[in-house]
Amino acid sequence: MLQKQQLQAETIRRISGVNTRKCMKCGKCTATCPAHSEMDISPHRFVSMVENNEIDALMSSDSLWKCLSCFACVERCPRGVEPANLIEAVRVTAVRMQNRNRLLPENIPSLLNNKLPQQALVSAFRKYSK
Amino acid sequence: MQRIGVFVCWCGTNIAATVDIDTVVEAMKREPGVVHSSDYQYMCSEAGQSRIRNAIKEHNLTGIVVCACSPRMHETTFRKAAKAAGLNEFMVEIANIREHCAWIHKDRTEATEKAVVLARTAVAKLNLNKPLTPGTSDVVKRALVIGGGIAGIQSALDIAEAGYQVDIVEKEPTIGGKMAQLDKTFPTLDCAACILTPKMVEAAQHDNINLITYSEVDSVSGFVGNFTVKIRKKARSVKADICSGCGICTEKCPSKKAKSEFNMGLNNRSAIYIPFAQAIPNVPVIDRDQCIKFKTGKCGLCAKVCPADAIDFSQQDEIIEQKYGAVVLATGFKPIKLDNFDEYSYAASQDVITSLELERIMNAAGPTGGKLLRPSDKKHPHTMVFVQCVGSRDTTGCGKTYCSKICCMYTAKHAMLIREKYPDIDVHVFYIDVRTPGKNFDEFYRRAAEDYGVNYIKGMVGKVAPTNGKLMVQGSDLIADRQVIIEADMVVLATAIEPDQTAKSLATMLTASIDTNNFFTEAHPKLRPVESPTAGVFLSGVCQGPKDIPETVAQASAAAVKVVGLLSKDKLVSNPCVAGSNELLCNGCSNCQHVCPYGAIDYVEKEFRINGKIKIRRVAQVNEAVCQGCGACTVVCPSGAMDLKGFTNQQIMAEVDAICR
Numbered sequence: 001m002l003q004k005q006q007l008q009a010e011t012i013r014r015i016s017g018v019n020t021r022k023c024m025k026c027g028k029c030t031a032t033c034p035a036h037s038e039m040d041i042s043p044h045r046f047v048s049m050v051e052n053n054e055i056d057a058l059m060s061s062d063s064l065w066k067c068l069s070c071f072a073c074v075e076r077c078p079r080g081v082e083p084a085n086l087i088e089a090v091r092v093t094a095v096r097m098q099n100r101n102r103l104l105p106e107n108i109p110s111l112l113n114n115k116l117p118q119q120a121l122v123s124a125f126r127k128y129s130k
Numbered sequence: 131m132q133r134i135g136v137f138v139c140w141c142g143t144n145i146a147a148t149v150d151i152d153t154v155v156e157a158m159k160r161e162p163g164v165v166h167s168s169d170y171q172y173m174c175s176e177a178g179q180s181r182i183r184n185a186i187k188e189h190n191l192t193g194i195v196v197c198a199c200s201p202r203m204h205e206t207t208f209r210k211a212a213k214a215a216g217l218n219e220f221m222v223e224i225a226n227i228r229e230h231c232a233w234i235h236k237d238r239t240e241a242t243e244k245a246v247v248l249a250r251t252a253v254a255k256l257n258l259n260k261p262l263t264p265g266t267s268d269v270v271k272r273a274l275v276i277g278g279g280i281a282g283i284q285s286a287l288d289i290a291e292a293g294y295q296v297d298i299v300e301k302e303p304t305i306g307g308k309m310a311q312l313d314k315t316f317p318t319l320d321c322a323a324c325i326l327t328p329k330m331v332e333a334a335q336h337d338n339i340n341l342i343t344y345s346e347v348d349s350v351s352g353f354v355g356n357f358t359v360k361i362r363k364k365a366r367s368v369k370a371d372i373c374s375g376c377g378i379c380t381e382k383c384p385s386k387k388a389k390s391e392f393n394m395g396l397n398n399r400s401a402i403y404i405p406f407a408q409a410i411p412n413v414p415v416i417d418r419d420q421c422i423k424f425k426t427g428k429c430g431l432c433a434k435v436c437p438a439d440a441i442d443f444s445q446q447d448e449i450i451e452q453k454y455g456a457v458v459l460a461t462g463f464k465p466i467k468l469d470n471f472d473e474y475s476y477a478a479s480q481d482v483i484t485s486l487e488l489e490r491i492m493n494a495a496g497p498t499g500g501k502l503l504r505p506s507d508k509k510h511p512h513t514m515v516f517v518q519c520v521g522s523r524d525t526t527g528c529g530k531t532y533c534s535k536i537c538c539m540y541t542a543k544h545a546m547l548i549r550e551k552y553p554d555i556d557v558h559v560f561y562i563d564v565r566t567p568g569k570n571f572d573e574f575y576r577r578a579a580e581d582y583g584v585n586y587i588k589g590m591v592g593k594v595a596p597t598n599g600k601l602m603v604q605g606s607d608l609i610a611d612r613q614v615i616i617e618a619d620m621v622v623l624a625t626a627i628e629p630d631q632t633a634k635s636l637a638t639m640l641t642a643s644i645d646t647n648n649f650f651t652e653a654h655p656k657l658r659p660v661e662s663p664t665a666g667v668f669l670s671g672v673c674q675g676p677k678d679i680p681e682t683v684a685q686a687s688a689a690a691v692k693v694v695g696l697l698s699k700d701k702l703v704s705n706p707c708v709a710g711s712n713e714l715l716c717n718g719c720s721n722c723q724h725v726c727p728y729g730a731i732d733y734v735e736k737e738f739r740i741n742g743k744i745k746i747r748r749v750a751q752v753n754e755a756v757c758q759g760c761g762a763c764t765v766v767c768p769s770g771a772m773d774l775k776g777f778t779n780q781q782i783m784a785e786v787d788a789i790c791r
Binding site for chain 2: 022025026027028029030032033036037042045076078080
């Protein structure tokens with residue numbers, strides 16, 4: 001089981017390009033996060049959980065789908081860790097594990113929201129795929 | 131033919147673990163000129179040196195190659211050993227097989243191969259070495275200290291006490307530096323002014339110290355023992371020699387809209403001003419950008435009221451030229467600009483301040499007379515939030531990568547002083563780590579938390595939002611694993627510190643090196659911490675790296691000792707590795723003269739007998755006392771007339787051949 005989580009953690013690190021060891025555990029991400037009140041796992045813990053291969057817990061957390069993809073944590077992190085990129089990679093991994101896309105192409109036009117920035121839109125599609 | 135001895139050092143396991151010593155020793159035995167090759171565990175030890183001395187005598191060696199660490203580390207050691215055995219010290223070559231080989235390679239075969247190449251290169255060069263004799267140069271018995279803060283003052287006092295003349299150049303109108311702006315000092319809480327101002331007075335009154343304030347170094351030439359420095363004395367517009375410092379001019383000046391630099395812009399000052407009451411010299415200066423007389427030509431009130439007739443609107447900048455034997459850099463620091471940190475609302479709210487601004491607010495001589503009042507409405511605050519590491523330990527380029535070192539302690543001090551004086555104020559400190567190495571430092575921090583009830587929160591602040599006259603501080607509490615929101619009246623930012631902006635230009639003028647953060651580099655990080663790699667230039671205080679007052683004073687005194695050691699010598703041994711021109715080959719093109727950074731090359735007209743006829747030709751001549759042996763001239767010389775002793779073109783070509791063999 002641990003081996004599976006280890007492999008998943010490695011995949012997440014690879015596709016996100018995030019080096020979790022750069023984190024100095026200052027908590028600026030959690031301090032910055034505008035969606036924190038909705039989250040069961042704080043952003044700073046995303047980073048340490050991927051570092052420690054605790055992927056199952058992360059996959060089943062609500063925070064994964066509450067993250068706004070606003071990238072405030074990426075912008076403010078003093079060490080360039082990019083927690084939002086990491087969480088996005090966890091979402092991608094979760095969606096891939098379903099073995100199918102639940103979001104059908106014909107449904108996409110109705111879900112398009114021009115007010116959303118591109119990056120948030122892409123991550124929103126992943127969230128719709130849940 | 132030379133008789134060369136090769137000595138391969140293991141450096142314990144530093145070299146021996148990566149380089150196969152035996153292979154190097156055996157390979158060297160086959161090199162031309164080598165008559166002896168051996169190894170030892172620690173060549174720099176007395177036992178190792180005695181092996182070298184004995185081998186020189188036993189094998190009648192004419193030169194030695196030591197394969198060991200960097201020449202910066204032990205070249206002097208091995209030259210002394212060779213000299214003791216009767217060899218000319220310039221018949222010693224070092225092959226750096228530690229830093230340049232063992233430390234940077236992992237593969238033993240590759241590293242050994244490279245060590246052999248480096249060693250045979252040194253042998254190839256040594257085969258062409260000639261004994262050199264160093265000359266001597268005089269020492270000017272006067273020191274220059276650049277920067278008049280606590281570091282510069284301490285260095286100057288110690289040098290002056292040893293009996294040498296010292297000039298302090300300070301760019302501000304007064305000496306005192308950043309320490310003069312501080313309220314109390316950790317961990318003893320004694321008032322900064324009470325301990326600094328007597329030292330300022332002592333410096334001003336010392337027979338051997340000459341203060342050159344409101345002045346900056348314009349240019350530097352020369353070398354250790356003999357620097358020539360031009361100092362720009364900016365026009366004060368006040369005759370310092372007749373001004374009595376009565377201050378009437380500053381009271382009567384009608385232009386009072388300039389921000390006080392000393393009070394961190396928290397209040398205004400007049401256009402003619404004395405930075406603070408204990409300023410030294412106690413002579414005002416006219417800020418020409420603010421002065422009505424300079425802006426419109428009308429006013430001149432200060433000149434009318436001055437009882438000593440000391441105001442001089444026509445004063446010009448003056449250049450002073452002086453010779454020095456040694457230079458101490460004590461240029462200090464400043465807090466960084468907070469433009470990259472919008473999240474703290476520093477620009478958006480007056481009630482978000484830096485720690486240095488808080489020092490002024492807490493100071494009895496500050497803008498609020500020492501009362502802790504919110505800058506926006508001058509009301510008493512009830513909740514204060516301190517944020518640590520603002521711009522420090524930041525690798526994103528927004529701030530500084532290093533720890534500013536002093537913030538943990540001064541924040542504990544601020545928090546404690548506030549809780550002591552105003553127990554009704556809630557004080558919260560957001561920290562990443564609390565770093566308190568230092569005598570009585572951790573005890574001090576724990577006192578703030580345990581005895582004074584300062585609330586330390588492990589976490590960071592993500593956002594400060596000014597809302598209805600309050601500051602909504604959103605932060606993280608990592609121990610409780612939650613986000614917290616504190617409604618604060620004031621937020622204090624422990625802003626990162628950086629070297630003063632003058633450091634960079636001074637580094638260029640003095641060819642003293644600086645690191646990527648513009649801190650001056652020391653000659654050796656552990657063993658020569660107060661010397662710059664440039665001979666005769668010494669480092670004092672924060673210009674070398676963040677440090678607190680006790681450390682600054684200790685380093686300032688250490689730098690002074692180094693200066694005194696230098697100035698106490700009557701003659702300095704000069705480097706014999708200097709350039710010289712072969713006049714028969716010189717074509718008089720002047721390229722070398724243009725490229726020489728030290729002004730060591732002159733051209734002279736000389737008579738030559740060519741094919742029986744006397745001809746006058748223009749040829750280069752090197753002033754060996756001024757030449758520093760950089761070799762720039764040898765590179766630009768198109769006719770190969772310029773050569774550098776100890777590093778001749780022939781020797782360098784032999785080295786290249788040996789590498790490519």
